[in-house]
Amino acid sequence: MSFISLIDIEFKKIKRSKIWLILLIAMIILWLPSILNVDLNFKMQVGISPENNFLIQGLLGMGWFIYPASMVVGTLLLNQTERSNNGILKMLALPVSTAKLSIAKFVVLLTLAASQIVMAVVIYYASAILVSRIEDYNFMLSPLFVLKEVGLVYLSSIPMLAVFWMLSVSIQIPIFAIGIGLASIVPSVLMINTKIWFLYPMCYPFFVVTSEYGKLATNLTTQEVTLIPWLPIALTITILCLVISCIRFGKAERG
Amino acid sequence: MILSQEVKKAKRTGFIPTFLVGGLLAAILPVLNTAVRSENYLGLPGTPLQILFDANWSMMALLNILLIVGGACLMYYTEYADNAIQKMKSLPIKEGMMFVGKAVLLSTMYVIVLTIETLSFIFSSYHWFGLYNGFWLELGKNFGYVFLLGLPSIMLSLLIASAFKNMWIALGINVIGVFMAMMIYNMSFILSLFPFAMPFRIFGGTDPNRVLQFIGAAFIGIIVIGILEFIFLKVRRSFE
Numbered sequence: 001m002s003f004i005s006l007i008d009i010e011f012k013k014i015k016r017s018k019i020w021l022i023l024l025i026a027m028i029i030l031w032l033p034s035i036l037n038v039d040l041n042f043k044m045q046v047g048i049s050p051e052n053n054f055l056i057q058g059l060l061g062m063g064w065f066i067y068p069a070s071m072v073v074g075t076l077l078l079n080q081t082e083r084s085n086n087g088i089l090k091m092l093a094l095p096v097s098t099a100k101l102s103i104a105k106f107v108v109l110l111t112l113a114a115s116q117i118v119m120a121v122v123i124y125y126a127s128a129i130l131v132s133r134i135e136d137y138n139f140m141l142s143p144l145f146v147l148k149e150v151g152l153v154y155l156s157s158i159p160m161l162a163v164f165w166m167l168s169v170s171i172q173i174p175i176f177a178i179g180i181g182l183a184s185i186v187p188s189v190l191m192i193n194t195k196i197w198f199l200y201p202m203c204y205p206f207f208v209v210t211s212e213y214g215k216l217a218t219n220l221t222t223q224e225v226t227l228i229p230w231l232p233i234a235l236t237i238t239i240l241c242l243v244i245s246c247i248r249f250g251k252a253e254r255g
Numbered sequence: 256m257i258l259s260q261e262v263k264k265a266k267r268t269g270f271i272p273t274f275l276v277g278g279l280l281a282a283i284l285p286v287l288n289t290a291v292r293s294e295n296y297l298g299l300p301g302t303p304l305q306i307l308f309d310a311n312w313s314m315m316a317l318l319n320i321l322l323i324v325g326g327a328c329l330m331y332y333t334e335y336a337d338n339a340i341q342k343m344k345s346l347p348i349k350e351g352m353m354f355v356g357k358a359v360l361l362s363t364m365y366v367i368v369l370t371i372e373t374l375s376f377i378f379s380s381y382h383w384f385g386l387y388n389g390f391w392l393e394l395g396k397n398f399g400y401v402f403l404l405g406l407p408s409i410m411l412s413l414l415i416a417s418a419f420k421n422m423w424i425a426l427g428i429n430v431i432g433v434f435m436a437m438m439i440y441n442m443s444f445i446l447s448l449f450p451f452a453m454p455f456r457i458f459g460g461t462d463p464n465r466v467l468q469f470i471g472a473a474f475i476g477i478i479v480i481g482i483l484e485f486i487f488l489k490v491r492r493s494f495e
Contacts, residue, residue, distance in 0.1 A: 022427035029431055033438045066434045073430055077423040084336065173269040175329040178426065182321040183280060186314055190288075 006104040047218035063205035072181035075168035099246035159201040162241035169245040257356035278368035282375035303384035305459035324429040327412035400458040407450035407476030
């Protein structure tokens with residue numbers, strides 16, 4: 001079976017899961033307070049323009065909690081559809097390598113992540129149009145700039161997604177996997193202020209947004225992204241997690 | 256009876272260890288935070304306990320509520336997996352009692368988590384500030400307050416968990432609820448009455464009248480959500 005058709009099958013499995021709805025509601029709730037508190041954008045003391053602040057505050061909320069947490073839910077979905085009614089036994093009986101299966105599911109997770117980010121952008125533009133009308137001030141930013149910012153968030157979140165995927169594959173007890181995943185998000189807010197932030201993949205998206213915030217605000221200095229220790233470490237973590245999840249996939253069911 | 260049943264169900268699901276580990280993790284925060292940045296905190300006005308709560312509670316409360324949400328989803332997941340819930344429904348037990356049992360178990364775990372966290376508050380106060388007159392009374396009040404304000408969120412997360420057969424939908428909705436709570440709990444009094452937002456409240460520094468209002472709201476929340484669950488179960492049963 002080709003890899004493409006495997007991915008196609010994985011998408012069919014989650015077709016009726018309503019996960020898209022959950023991802024969408026999360027993004028609507030992300031931007032709603034920004035619309036309600038739009039006047040705060042004019043009162044920022046850190047020297048950032050209102051339209052930049054409107055975008056960054058939303059991205060901060062997204063990168064810090066709701067995006068990682070949605071992805072933990074996503075990994076749970078990918079695993080549970082397989083384990084309920086022992087669907088995994090049928091998959092393992094097929095002449096398909098388990099490593100391929102695991103990677104196909106990871107690709108689905110990457111797609112879920114990408115679609116949530118696209119939803120965030122769409123809702124951002126809808127709310128930017130709305131608040132521009134309300135406040136009579138142009139909140140619209142150039143699509144290139146917005147796409148660059150969310151693109152950075154997405155790319156920086158790939159190691160985190162690999163870690164979540166490894167957790168949910170290797171930990172058989174669902175509550176441990178969810179618990180560790182969700183709990184690991186909480187310390188991000190401490191980690192981004194340390195010198196060793198690059199060792200903690202769960203804080204990457206939040207760190208990147210915070211760093212962009214520092215660049216856009218003239219009176220605020222945040223740590224800058226330093227590619228040199230970060231990129232190799234992030235790459236190592238990603239590959240390591242993917243290798244482990246490929247080895248561990250279906251291990252419990254195979255006995 | 257109901258409680259021992261629920262404990263037995265949760266026994267091999269990793270439910271209890273998760274709460275213990277989660278509690279320990281939350282308990283490390285104030286110790287670590289004060290150890291690393293003690294010079295930032297020692298000079299602040301207010302009682303030591305108040306300083307510790309202000310500095311750490313938002314993160315600890317977030318951990319607590321994530322534990323509650325995860326625990327609630329897991330408890331109903333064990334019912335829905337392999338249709339165990341059908342067997343429960345055929346027993347001469349009211350379905351609502353199962354909900355009560357789960358709520359009691361989850362509240363008990365919440366007390367245990369809070370106890371672990373309180374020990375860490377006692378240690379941090381003792382080690383960095385020294386104990387003082389009225390410390391234990393203040394501690395007791397704080398403990399009771401955060402416990403009571405946690406109960407509506409326990410009820411709501413169980414209500415959501417009981418409504419969905421698929422765990423990820425229940426977890427997804429609960430996580431969205433927690434996220435909403437994080438954003439609104441400081442915005443206004445009415446918004447901070449959202450059940451998931453209440454565990455973020457701190458006793459110290461709150462106006463006594465406000466404290467009473469929050470306590471009243473917590474009781475109302477518990478009763479209203481309880482009634483909603485009973486109505487929900489009745490309606491669902493009549494459609495099955």
